[in-house]
Amino acid sequence: MTAPDNASLYRSIADELKAAIRAGVYAPGARLPSESELADQYDASRGTIRQAFAALVADGVISSRRGARRTVLGGPRLQSFADLVSFSRWARSVGEEPSGRVARLEHRAATLVEAEQLALAEGANVYHLTRVRMLDGRPVMIERTAYPEPVGELVVGIDPSGSITERLEELGLIFADAEHTIDAVPATAEDARLLAVRSRAPLLRERRRTTDPSGVPLEWSEDRYLGQEVAFTVRNSVNRNALSRWHSGPEVS
Amino acid sequence: MTAPDNASLYRSIADELKAAIRAGVYAPGARLPSESELADQYDASRGTIRQAFAALVADGVISSRRGARRTVLGGPRLQSFADLVSFSRWARSVGEEPSGRVARLEHRAATLVEAEQLALAEGANVYHLTRVRMLDGRPVMIERTAYPEPVGELVVGIDPSGSITERLEELGLIFADAEHTIDAVPATAEDARLLAVRSRAPLLRERRRTTDPSGVPLEWSEDRYLGQEVAFTVRNSVNRNALSRWHSGPEVS
DNA sequence: TAGTGGTCTAGACCACAAA
DNA sequence: TTGTGGTCTAGACCACTAA
Numbered sequence: 136m137t138a139p140d141n142a143s144l145y146r147s148i149a150d151e152l153k154a155a156i157r158a159g160v161y162a163p164g165a166r167l168p169s170e171s172e173l174a175d176q177y178d179a180s181r182g183t184i185r186q187a188f189a190a191l192v193a194d195g196v197i198s199s200r201r202g203a204r205r206t207v208l209g210g211p212r213l214q215s216f217a218d219l220v221s222f223s224r225w226a227r228s229v230g231e232e233p234s235g236r237v238a239r240l241e242h243r244a245a246t247l248v249e250a251e252q253l254a255l256a257e258g259a260n261v262y263h264l265t266r267v268r269m270l271d272g273r274p275v276m277i278e279r280t281a282y283p284e285p286v287g288e289l290v291v292g293i294d295p296s297g298s299i300t301e302r303l304e305e306l307g308l309i310f311a312d313a314e315h316t317i318d319a320v321p322a323t324a325e326d327a328r329l330l331a332v333r334s335r336a337p338l339l340r341e342r343r344r345t346t347d348p349s350g351v352p353l354e355w356s357e358d359r360y361l362g363q364e365v366a367f368t369v370r371n372s373v374n375r376n377a378l379s380r381w382h383s384g385p386e387v388s
Numbered sequence: 389m390t391a392p393d394n395a396s397l398y399r400s401i402a403d404e405l406k407a408a409i410r411a412g413v414y415a416p417g418a419r420l421p422s423e424s425e426l427a428d429q430y431d432a433s434r435g436t437i438r439q440a441f442a443a444l445v446a447d448g449v450i451s452s453r454r455g456a457r458r459t460v461l462g463g464p465r466l467q468s469f470a471d472l473v474s475f476s477r478w479a480r481s482v483g484e485e486p487s488g489r490v491a492r493l494e495h496r497a498a499t500l501v502e503a504e505q506l507a508l509a510e511g512a513n514v515y516h517l518t519r520v521r522m523l524d525g526r527p528v529m530i531e532r533t534a535y536p537e538p539v540g541e542l543v544v545g546i547d548p549s550g551s552i553t554e555r556l557e558e559l560g561l562i563f564a565d566a567e568h569t570i571d572a573v574p575a576t577a578e579d580a581r582l583l584a585v586r587s588r589a590p591l592l593r594e595r596r597r598t599t600d601p602s603g604v605p606l607e608w609s610e611d612r613y614l615g616q617e618v619a620f621t622v623r624n625s626v627n628r629n630a631l632s633r634w635h636s637g638p639e640v641s
Numbered sequence: 642t643a644g645t646g647g648t649c650t651a652g653a654c655c656a657c658a659a660a
Numbered sequence: 661t662t663g664t665g666g667t668c669t670a671g672a673c674c675a676c677t678a679a
Contacts, residue, residue, distance in 0.1 A: 143648060164603055169664065180650045185665085193446060198565055198603065201665045202658035206603055208565065312451055312461065319572035319592040319615030337590030337615070339572040350417055350451060350459055362572030362590070367620075396667060422645060433669045438646085454646045455677035 145186035148177055152187065156196060156207055166204040167197065220310050220345055222268050222276065222358075223298030231270040237295045238277075238329060239265040242287070249281045252344050252355040262287025266295065267329050274330050275364045280356040308353060313345045317367055326359055337362040398439035401430055405444060409460055419457040420450065473563050473598055475521050475529065475611075476551030484523040490548045491530075491582060492518040495540070502534045505597050505608040515540025519548060520582050527583050528617045533609040562600050569595045570620055579612055590615040 155161055168176070173184045188205060191197045199205045226233035245253065245261045253261065261281045268276040282290050286308070293302045300310065321335040330338075339360040345353050408414055421429070426437045441458060444450045452458045479486035498506065498514045506514065514534045521529040535543050539561070546555045553563065574588040583591075592613040598606050 145648075171664085180652095182651085183649060186648080188665095189442075195567075199665070200564075200658085201656060203664065204658095205665085208567075208603065311453075312448075314448070314461075316619050317570055317592070318619035319590040319613075321590050321615075335588070335590075337572040337574050337588075339570070339592075350461065360572075362574075366569050366571035398667075424645085433671095435670085436668060439667080441646095452646075453677085454675060456645070457677095458646085 145183045148187040149190040161207045163207050165207050221300040234269045235266045253283050253352045275361050277359045309347050310345050316342045398436045401440040402443040414460045416460050418460050474553040487522045488519045506536050506605045528614050530612045566598045
């Protein structure tokens with residue numbers, strides 16, 4: 136809809152196939168047309184059709200095996216990268232109204248973790264923003280984000296009740312890669328107060344580092360979701376793999 | 389090492405590049421050789437080199453942008469699909485000794501959820517196995533897995549202290565696609581007893597459905613990890629995307 | 642401006658699945 | 661056995677980055 140859609144043939148073919156799957160033309164389990172059929176239909180080469188299919192496989196929409204036609208996978212629809220990095224965009228994509236309330240905004244020296252994640256020198260300053268994020272007025276998440284100074288100086292000029300990520304993109308920043316770590320933690324006293332839950336209630340914690348296309352960190356965020364309200368879904372297969380399990384070792388007593 | 393390694397040129401090139409990155413030949417942030425350089429070096433066509441690079445991008449190892457050379461991303465090393473579906477394989481890949489203890493094995497009618505996830509008719513039977521999984525003797529996870537009858541009949545003949553997934557693969561089953569949903573839940577009384585934690589302690593819950601190449605469900609599992617011991621990591625980018633956020637709505641009081 | 646990656650074509654041979 | 665997807669080649673043109 137609003138996406139820039141850097142049009143390429145294989146992208147538009149992939150989008151058409153995705154739309155057809157979403158519309159139920161190809162139900163879960165159904166077999167898709169062969170590469171040669173689509174090549175004729177779109178007057179494209181086989182390589183281009185394969186590129187389109189590869190995008191669907193990467194998105195976990197279809198599965199592919201040699202000798203048999205590709206089949207549609209079932210399950211929840213996927214969201215785009217932009218939906219994942221921006222809470223506001225995600226909320227709207229699932230039909231809920233996002234909002235935000237600032238709990239704290241600081242300009243201070245980076246902690247050790249922040250300096251490491253943002254690749255800053257020790258003692259460098261960061262802007263640190265704590266927000267409570269809501270869906271249709273109900274608080275579901277606490278967002279604690281550290282920005283390096285050049286980014287933070289832009290952030291302080293942005294209305295914090297809406298989407299900061301979208302404003303930063305309008306200002307020319309490019310959010311290209313993100314790395315997420317997901318675990319479960321008990322709510323601290325502050326968490327409990329901001330989310331209106333019992334202290335030590337289980338929260339889903341997502342720590343995220345987002346970088347621009349050349350790998351320069353743009354933000355480091357620790358988000359805590361109400362465990363019962365939000366979950367993360369991952370698809371992976373023998374061919375494509377973007378998830379990994381992580382073990383911290385027995386660090387705490 | 390032990391992988392079947394269905395050799396193809398682009399795979400072996402990708403493996404060599406991965407090994408070089410792992411070994412530090414290309415450090416995080418470093419720029420990789422150009423496509424044409426590698427094409428000369430490996431006496432391969434540019435398309436093959438691109439295919440190798442695509443595999444690295446999909447695994448979140450490098451980033452790629454038009455006009456500039458590809459660069460190495462930082463962060464934890466990725467695990468293979470097999471490592472993710474099999475606890476035993478994952479444990480060994482991070483250098484710990486896995487073990488398991490059976491808490492319960494039942495042959496009974498499927499619950500509603502199990503029937504839906506395994507695509508069974510209502511009233512069909514499943515085999516349901518509850519195991520406590522340990523790393524170096526410390527319990528870190530409870531695994532509750534339902535198998536459809538044809539699979540379950542194989543499972544009952546397998547030594548449950550080791551890897552069931554690996555035995556099933558030796559028997560010819562192919563685990564091809566998996567879908568994971570991750571959230572946080574409080575420990576039940578049984579959870580608390582099996583994991584030796586306080587009741588209502590935060591646990592990371594992973595629900596996983598694994599299918600064979602044609603989409604037939606092989607297992608449905610609900611695993612609960614100690615939140616402080618295990619985390620999941622996801623990489624995504626504007627190009628590749630396998631993670632999605634999920635919102636259940638206000639279903640519980 | 643020179644070099645790089647992104648896209649696309651038109652062929653070829655092979656491994657595998659399904660009928 | 662036939663058709664499918666998996667791999668690979670050798671070219672071409674373009675958009676973009678970086679010097």
